[in-house]
Amino acid sequence: MHISETCHDLPAPEETAPGTQPGNNAPATPPNVITNVATTDATVPDVKQVEPIHAALGRRALVPAEHYVDSGYAAADLIVAARRRYGLALVTPVLGDHSPQARAKTGFDRSAFTVDWDNQQVTCPQGQTSSSWSPCIQRGQEAIVVTFGGEVCHACPARSACTSAKKGGGQLTLRTRALQEVLDQGRREQHSTDWQARYAIRAGVEGTIHQGSRSPASARPATAASRRSTSNTSTPPSRSTSSAWTPGGTATCSIGPAPAISPASNSR
Numbered sequence: 001m002h003i004s005e006t007c008h009d010l011p012a013p014e015e016t017a018p019g020t021q022p023g024n025n026a027p028a029t030p031p032n033v034i035t036n037v038a039t040t041d042a043t044v045p046d047v048k049q050v051e052p053i054h055a056a057l058g059r060r061a062l063v064p065a066e067h068y069v070d071s072g073y074a075a076a077d078l079i080v081a082a083r084r085r086y087g088l089a090l091v092t093p094v095l096g097d098h099s100p101q102a103r104a105k106t107g108f109d110r111s112a113f114t115v116d117w118d119n120q121q122v123t124c125p126q127g128q129t130s131s132s133w134s135p136c137i138q139r140g141q142e143a144i145v146v147t148f149g150g151e152v153c154h155a156c157p158a159r160s161a162c163t164s165a166k167k168g169g170g171q172l173t174l175r176t177r178a179l180q181e182v183l184d185q186g187r188r189e190q191h192s193t194d195w196q197a198r199y200a201i202r203a204g205v206e207g208t209i210h211q212g213s214r215s216p217a218s219a220r221p222a223t224a225a226s227r228r229s230t231s232n233t234s235t236p237p238s239r240s241t242s243s244a245w246t247p248g249g250t251a252t253c254s255i256g257p258a259p260a261i262s263p264a265s266n267s268r
Contacts, residue, residue, distance in 0.1 A: 047078065
């Protein structure tokens with residue numbers, strides 16, 4: 001079961017709740033509110049629920065501006081689709097570079113190469129340009145295989161840091177431009193202290209879910225959070241979270257101005 005709820009920014013120390021005495025630094029944050037619940041079989045991967053969750057929130061005009069999810073919900077195409085369809089930022093650790101160079105943390109990984117998308121050319125760390133650019137399908141997905149001339153690579157003193165191929169030149173496989181740029185940006189940002197500080201909001205929803213999962217009748221959940229965008233300036237800022245209650249589940253989180261909830265309204 002995937003549960004979405006609002007979550008809020010921690011107020012500044014000088015902010016106080018309405019009616020509190022001066023000097024009383026009680027947090028001026030509203031309570032969290034459940035905005036969506038979705039149920040699936042336990043065998044359905046979390047990544048398959050991202051689009052249905054966003055669609056359900058969209059039907060209720062509760063789409064967040066930022067949706068924080070764990071890597072179980074992550075995919076480059078979903079990040080791009082969320083932005084295009086709903087105008088929200090899906091914030092999640094993206095899949096890392098699994099090239100031999102990246103795994104060994106030696107040599108030149110993907111980030112060392114410069115891609116000129118407009119001219120369909122890649123420049124290697126030694127300043128050599130690619131000799132071919134070949135769109136293809138790999139594992140059912142669009143990709144681009146870039147190759148460098150064998151005569152150039154064989155004479156390069158940094159060859160061993162770039163490729164282990166015994167014949168021909170080096171190769172680099174890219175996703176389509178929109179997806180590759182999302183991966184490249186995500187890989188850069190997720191190691192920064194600023195990104196990690198923002199992403200730490202998930203710790204709050206994880207704590208809430210942990211409390212629920214301690215009950216013998218509960219399965220361990222997976223959670224998510226989001227920040228809702230709105231044109232209603234009277235709506236207070238808040239965050240919302242989505243949680244997947246599955247055995248051994250994972251967690252996600254999102255942020256945004258909370259919807260105005262009427263006391264007489266029902267939430268589903």
